[in-house]
Amino acid sequence: xxxxxxxxxxxxxxxxxxxxxxxxxxxxxxxxxxxxxxxxxxxxxxxxxxxxxxxxxxxxxxxxxxxxxxxxxxxxxxxxxxxxxxxxxxxxxxxxxxxxxxxxxxxxxxxxxxxxxxxxxxxxxxxxxxxxxxxxxxxxxxxxxxxxxxxxxxxxxxxxxxxxxxxxxxxxxxx
Numbered sequence: 444x445x446x447x448x449x450x451x452x453x454x455x456x457x458x459x460x461x462x463x464x465x466x467x468x469x470x471x472x473x474x475x476x477x478x479x480x481x482x483x484x485x486x487x488x489x490x491x492x493x494x495x496x497x498x499x500x501x502x503x504x505x506x507x508x509x510x511x512x513x514x515x516x517x518x519x520x521x522x523x524x525x526x527x528x529x530x531x532x533x534x535x536x537x538x539x540x541x542x543x544x545x546x547x548x549x550x551x552x553x554x555x556x557x558x559x560x561x562x563x564x565x566x567x568x569x570x571x572x573x574x575x576x577x578x579x580x581x582x583x584x585x586x587x588x589x590x591x592x593x594x595x596x597x598x599x600x601x602x603x604x605x606x607x608x609x610x611x612x613x614x615x616x617x618x
Contacts, residue, residue, distance in 0.1 A: 446552055485570070487506065488566060
């Protein structure tokens with residue numbers, strides 16, 4: 444059974460991670476969530492659940508309006524051949540969320556460590572970041588350092604890479 448929002452909040456509390464969450468109408472796309480940009484400070488984000496030709500899974504997390512060249516993404520993240528989006532069934536199986544609710548918080552459900560989390564370097568320049576807390580009817584704000592701590596607490600080592608064109612243009616370094 445995948446973690447619930449309450450399970451996530453309890454886990455964050457156990458880790459000593461402070462967050463704030465705002466409930467809102469369900470949003471399914473970046474454009475639908477643009478109203479939240481005015482209401483919440485920090486970096487607003489999008490999440491891409493992709494797989495490569497060998498079946499390796501990646502969760503690419505970037506700023507909401509970042510430009511990501513899917514034809515070149517595999518070169519940056521170390522995938523085998525071009526990547527394609529994982530389907531809804533695979534998303535639910537591995538991360539326990541539905542399309543429209545993809546979030547790095549879903550790594551709490553990846554107990555088999557099948558997903559490699561990739562965080563865009565340009566996004567990580569923001570002190571505060573905003574993600575859905577396992578469902579798209581709320582947004583949770585978390586500090587970038589606490590996001591890294593959470594991902595590591597889930598047993599994943601996040602890769603901070605310049606996946607967006609904006610990060611590459613700015614010469615963002617990997618971490």
